[in-house]
Amino acid sequence: MTMDPAAELGADGAPASSPAAPPRSGFFGDFLNPVLVKEIRQSQRGKVFAISLIVTVLLALLACTIMALEITDRTAQPGRDFFAAVYAFLCGAVLLVVPFQAFHAMGSEWDDHTFEMLVLSNLKPRQIVVGKILAGFVQALLFFAAFMPFLAVAFLLRGVDVLVLAVILGLTAFASLWLTTVSIMFSTLTRNRFLRVIMMVMLGGALVGTIAAASGLGNELMRQPDQITDWQFWLAMPQLLAVATFGGFLALFISCNVLSHAEENRSTNVRVLISVGTLLFLIAMAVNATVPTPRMPREPLFGLTIFAMFGLALAGVFLCTEPDRLGRRVAPTVPKSGVAALLTLPWFPGRGRGVLFFLLHVAALVVGALCLAAFTGGRGMTIVGSSGYVDNDPIMNDGGLGLLVAAVYVLLYTLLPIGICSLFLGTSDRSRKIVRVLAILSPAFFILAPAVLGLLIGSGPMRDMWHVGNGPLMIGESFDGSLYDPEAFVFLILPLVLVGLLLALPSVFRALRETSRLSSGKETAAAAPSTEA
Amino acid sequence: MTSALEVRGITKEFGATKAVDNVSFSLDAGEICGFIGPNGAGKTTTMRIVSTLELPDRGDVFVDGVSVLGSAREVRAKIGFMPDAYGAYSATTVMEYLDFFARAHGLRGRARAHTIASVIDFTALHPLATKNIDALSKGMKQRLCLAKTLLHDPKLLILDEPAAGLDPRARVELRELVSALGDSGKAVLLSSHILTELAEVCDSVAVIEAGKLQAKGRVDDMMRETRAHADVVCRVLGDAEAALRTIAEMPHVTGARLDQGNITFSFTSGDQERAQLLAELVRRGVQPLDFAARDTNLEDVFLSVTQGTLQ
Numbered sequence: 001m002t003m004d005p006a007a008e009l010g011a012d013g014a015p016a017s018s019p020a021a022p023p024r025s026g027f028f029g030d031f032l033n034p035v036l037v038k039e040i041r042q043s044q045r046g047k048v049f050a051i052s053l054i055v056t057v058l059l060a061l062l063a064c065t066i067m068a069l070e071i072t073d074r075t076a077q078p079g080r081d082f083f084a085a086v087y088a089f090l091c092g093a094v095l096l097v098v099p100f101q102a103f104h105a106m107g108s109e110w111d112d113h114t115f116e117m118l119v120l121s122n123l124k125p126r127q128i129v130v131g132k133i134l135a136g137f138v139q140a141l142l143f144f145a146a147f148m149p150f151l152a153v154a155f156l157l158r159g160v161d162v163l164v165l166a167v168i169l170g171l172t173a174f175a176s177l178w179l180t181t182v183s184i185m186f187s188t189l190t191r192n193r194f195l196r197v198i199m200m201v202m203l204g205g206a207l208v209g210t211i212a213a214a215s216g217l218g219n220e221l222m223r224q225p226d227q228i229t230d231w232q233f234w235l236a237m238p239q240l241l242a243v244a245t246f247g248g249f250l251a252l253f254i255s256c257n258v259l260s261h262a263e264e265n266r267s268t269n270v271r272v273l274i275s276v277g278t279l280l281f282l283i284a285m286a287v288n289a290t291v292p293t294p295r296m297p298r299e300p301l302f303g304l305t306i307f308a309m310f311g312l313a314l315a316g317v318f319l320c321t322e323p324d325r326l327g328r329r330v331a332p333t334v335p336k337s338g339v340a341a342l343l344t345l346p347w348f349p350g351r352g353r354g355v356l357f358f359l360l361h362v363a364a365l366v367v368g369a370l371c372l373a374a375f376t377g378g379r380g381m382t383i384v385g386s387s388g389y390v391d392n393d394p395i396m397n398d399g400g401l402g403l404l405v406a407a408v409y410v411l412l413y414t415l416l417p418i419g420i421c422s423l424f425l426g427t428s429d430r431s432r433k434i435v436r437v438l439a440i441l442s443p444a445f446f447i448l449a450p451a452v453l454g455l456l457i458g459s460g461p462m463r464d465m466w467h468v469g470n471g472p473l474m475i476g477e478s479f480d481g482s483l484y485d486p487e488a489f490v491f492l493i494l495p496l497v498l499v500g501l502l503l504a505l506p507s508v509f510r511a512l513r514e515t516s517r518l519s520s521g522k523e524t525a526a527a528a529p530s531t532e533a
Numbered sequence: 534m535t536s537a538l539e540v541r542g543i544t545k546e547f548g549a550t551k552a553v554d555n556v557s558f559s560l561d562a563g564e565i566c567g568f569i570g571p572n573g574a575g576k577t578t579t580m581r582i583v584s585t586l587e588l589p590d591r592g593d594v595f596v597d598g599v600s601v602l603g604s605a606r607e608v609r610a611k612i613g614f615m616p617d618a619y620g621a622y623s624a625t626t627v628m629e630y631l632d633f634f635a636r637a638h639g640l641r642g643r644a645r646a647h648t649i650a651s652v653i654d655f656t657a658l659h660p661l662a663t664k665n666i667d668a669l670s671k672g673m674k675q676r677l678c679l680a681k682t683l684l685h686d687p688k689l690l691i692l693d694e695p696a697a698g699l700d701p702r703a704r705v706e707l708r709e710l711v712s713a714l715g716d717s718g719k720a721v722l723l724s725s726h727i728l729t730e731l732a733e734v735c736d737s738v739a740v741i742e743a744g745k746l747q748a749k750g751r752v753d754d755m756m757r758e759t760r761a762h763a764d765v766v767c768r769v770l771g772d773a774e775a776a777l778r779t780i781a782e783m784p785h786v787t788g789a790r791l792d793q794g795n796i797t798f799s800f801t802s803g804d805q806e807r808a809q810l811l812a813e814l815v816r817r818g819v820q821p822l823d824f825a826a827r828d829t830n831l832e833d834v835f836l837s838v839t840q841g842t843l844q
């Protein structure tokens with residue numbers, strides 16, 4: 001092949017165009033996500049998708065044929081059995097094959113060294129992740145389309161309610177999208193092949209479990225269509241979907257942040273989402289405590305809040321172990337007005353700001369739940385005599401104390417291990433990962449270490465994990481208003497929490513100083529010569 | 534005018550290894566710079582830092598005045614990086630591959646078709662446009678990768694070992710492509726082990742060893758400097774031992790030795806002095822048959838610089 005590159009350069013130096021090459025905009029519009037276009041083209045050309053589509057459809061066909069042969073007069077509503085068989089295969093396709101494929105598609109970007117080319121091509125992490133999710137969803141839709149004839153047959157065989165069918169399919173599509181998002185998040189978390197294989201096995205197990213659960217639920221709904229007309233269904237379903245949507249967005253944001261440049265803001269989106277989630281949680285609790293009859297009692301209100309708080313603690317471990325300093329691309333985004341900078345401070349990245357964010361949200365949950373319990377007229381579940389609920393039982397005896405104790409343990413399990421480990425491990429990327437793992441495992445340490453000590457010194461209750469290090473035990477015990485071992489709680493646990501707070505304090509100060517320096521950046525720059533002189 | 538590339542004191546450590554140690558240099562528009570150094574010298578690491586893929590522990594890099602730390606996205610729009618190990622998507626044709634990256638760079642409609650056509654022309658990939666990437670040879674893949682790198686018309690090209698694994702003809706073609714790019718005003722930083730190849734295409738070279746930049750300058754300057762310290766081989770008629778003693782006494786001569794009848798020595802001064810040396814030897818009765826300085830090439834530059842013998 002001979003060529004003369006110089007001859008093909010235009011006068012301005014840019015490669016000259018040649019009309020010979022075929023312009024190919026093709027069937028994909030200009031404004032579609034490039035990753036989506038690429039993934040669809042690849043799956044068009046590749047064999048995996050086509051084979052899995054054909055295999056599942058053939059299997060479904062086989063199952064249907066067998067079912068058809070077994071239909072007898074005794075089968076009152078053959079459509080339901082038919083649906084059960086078809087739906088199981090549909091679940092297998094959209095809840096296993098599609099998320100797995102997405103997991104693999106993201107992972108192969110690492111393995112094939114193509115991810116860096118995506119980064120260099122200036123695709124935003126969000127475009128990459130959303131492109132992959134949408135590609136998975138398109139595949140799911142193709143599966144749905146392929147299964148439509150079977151579902152139509154099931155419907156024609158009677159026994160299948162259209163509304164129920166629509167609800168089931170809608171929920172299945174949602175589940176597929178959700179699982180795809182979460183699978184992609186998992187595959188962004190590590191570039192290590194070995195870890196990814198382990199993750200893949202675990203994910204496979206979880207997805208198979210999901211299929212079983214989904215097809216069970218689907219059939220349950222199909223057999224009892226009245227459930228769908230029950231108002232409780234329409235009260236619970238949006239709340240469950242909201243929780244799932246929250247999780248999905250969290251997974252999406254985490255994936256994007258993992259893929260972002262280290263100097264970019266990799267935290268604010270997650271923080272805002274958690275704030276919104278906290279707010280939505282309190283609103284949902286308020287609705288449950290006021291709207292339905294009977295209203296939600298105080299105990300589940302506090303119980304759910306405690307759950308939310310531990311979820312928050314998990315996020316807190318990550319936020320409270322971020323690097324101290326703001327990235328170079330983040331620093332210029334700090335508001336110039338001092339008040340605005342201070343008000344938005346907890347939502348900016350960084351360890352000290354993470355601690356503030358975490359404390360703020362724990363406080364919001366505690367105060368919010370206590371206010372709801374006090375002002376929405378919710379009641380405890382304790383039934384006394386024949387008169388029903390006790391109206392004026394103190395809040396603390398209906399789980400309020402449990403909530404407060406839970407808040408103490410949430411702080412104990414996060415701030416103390418993070419503070420102590422950071423003292424010894426430094427602040428490199430690697431040591432931050434170790435601190436995170438240690439902090440997440442620390443509850444086990446708090447529970448097991450005294451138990452081992454109890455075994456050594458022969459203390460029965462300690463050996464049986466009846467001690468103040470055991471948060472779940474303490475929370476459960478204090479739910480009715482009486483604390484187990486109050487002396488140890490006050491003189492051991494509370495001081496330890498205080499130590500955790502003190503250890504976090506320097507980074508909080510650093511964060512405040514950094515923010516105030518940045519928000520008054522212009523002034524100091526202008527005033528610098530005079531102050532130095 | 535801002536330089537196309539300015540590397541300012543970058544340092545990058547991987548655990549205990551200092552992969553790059555306080556390296557600074559700069560490139561002007563249209564300059565083709567060879568980046569040479571032994572294995573593990575830190576070439577790839579430096580190039581990855583310039584390409585925003587790795588963050589320096591200290592220092593910063595400015596591409597056309599834009600910092601890789603502060604504005605990575607802007608920098609990426611200005612650079613084209615061709616890594617040494619580049620991936621290719623499976624089940625994708627050459628055309629689809631280029632189309633994807635053109636879309637990723639935000640090219641739309643006719644502009645995209647036009648750009649793809651021109652890079653295909655430039656890299657002569659025309660006959661392969663509908664071929665599957667998996668079926669391409671290494672040289673063809675390299676070309677495709679170069680085509681992809683050119684899609685967004687970058688001002689600075691960073692090519693990591695582009696000639697590795699290419700046959701001689703493909704290397705010549707690559708060299709032509711690179712010099713055409715330099716002529717078109719793009720700055721090019723390319724690393725290679727094949728030093729003779731670099732000499733012909735490069736305006737300047739930067740030599741790096743153990744993370745430290747040993748030298749950076751124009752190719753001809755560096756050759757001249759190296760020649761100023763040439764290895765001379767001399768064959769004489771008559772008593773070689775006596776001639777050796779005479780030569781060893783002369784100024785600027787070091788390490789004179791007798792080697793299979795040839796007298797070999799290092800001469801640490803310029804051409805003028807070397808001519809005087811020859812005249813003086815003849816005057817003292819030495820009868821030289823041959824008196825030749827070995828031709829310097831980039832390899833000598835490289836060897837002398839990396840051994841630290843250059844003053």
Ligand SMILES: Nc1ncnc2c1ncn2[C@@H]1O[C@H](COP(=O)(O)OP(=O)(O)OP(=O)(O)O)[C@@H](O)[C@H]1O
Nearest residue numbers: 547550551552570571572573574575576577578579
């Ligand atoms: N990701 C990494 N983790 C740990 N060490 C690394 C990493 N990347 C590079 N190094 C080390 O940094 C040093 C410089 O490596 P680099 O790849 O930059 O060298 P190079 O000049 O490109 O070598 P070659 O000519 O072999 O390509 C080497 O000692 C290498 O082991």
Ligand SMILES: [Mg+2]
Nearest residue numbers: 576577578617
């Ligand atoms: Mg290298």
